[in-house]
Amino acid sequence: MAALLVTxxxxxxxxxxLWLLALLFLAVAVSSRPAIGYETSLHEFLEITGLGFVFVAIGGRLWSILYIGTQKNRALVTTGPYSMTRNPLYFFSLTGIFGIGLMFGSLLLAFALAAVCCGVFLYTARREAAYLHGLFGEAYDGYAARTPMLVPDPRLYCGPAEVTFSPAALATTFFDSLFLIALLPLFEGLEAAQAAGYLTPLFLIP
Structure with a gap:
């Protein structure tokens, strides 16, 4: 019964x-440049690959919100992306965050961003797991025992015949995701400003 007291x-x-981390990242991006030169094919490859990760993240988040919608903490959702991982929204968010680092042109920054945000998401997920155990008891325990907390296991996929979703939740998730896409023109602007001499980077990031 003690679990029921968990809020x-x-x-x-x-x-x-996450917003504090985003501001810190923007400060680093403005005051630095990737060690891999902007003019190199490797930088272009990282940028395109990062953009691909971002699009996967947006699609994955929209797919996840179709299932969870307004049911979070009201019903135990165990199908679709939630059949492969208990936290698909966090997983796809990490995918996008890793992609942002690649779009900037830095493998080090991509892994560092993903690692720090992964810590935030895991802490949150553990707190949420304790709360869901209090709400759904053995049903959640069984689900947690067979389903990874964060990294999806595609072998566990189970999809329902149909899904009822919340248009408002889907729209909110879509507009929130536009922030990820907006970073690409921001990086391009920083690159142009540095090339024109309007912005001098203070250090290089591998």
Whole structure:
């Protein structure tokens, strides 16, 4: 019964932490440049690959919200992406965050961003798991026992015949995802400003 006393994790804390990390990243991006030259084919490859990761992240987040919609903490969703991982939204967010680092042109920054945000997501996921155990009891325990917390296992996929979704939740997730795409023209602008001499990078990032 003690688990029933666990309260839902305050998502505002996660959001604030991620926004602080985003601001820190933007500060690093403005004051630096990737060690891999902008003019090299490797930089172009990293940029295109990163953009691909971002599109996968957006598609995955939209796919996930189709299933969870407004049912979070109201019903135990175990189908679709939630049959492969208990936290598909966090997984696809990490995919996009890794892609952002690649779009900038830095493998080090991509892995560092993903690692720090992974820590935030895992902490949140563990707090949420304790709360869901209190809500759904043995049903959640069985689901948690067979389903990974974060990294999907495609072999577990199970899809329902049909899905009822929330258009409002889908729209909100879509517009939130536009921030990821907006970073590409930002990086291109920084690159142009540095090439024109309007912005001098203080250090290089491998």
């Amino acid at each position: 839902a994790f305050n998502q505002k804390k996660r959001i604030v932490a």
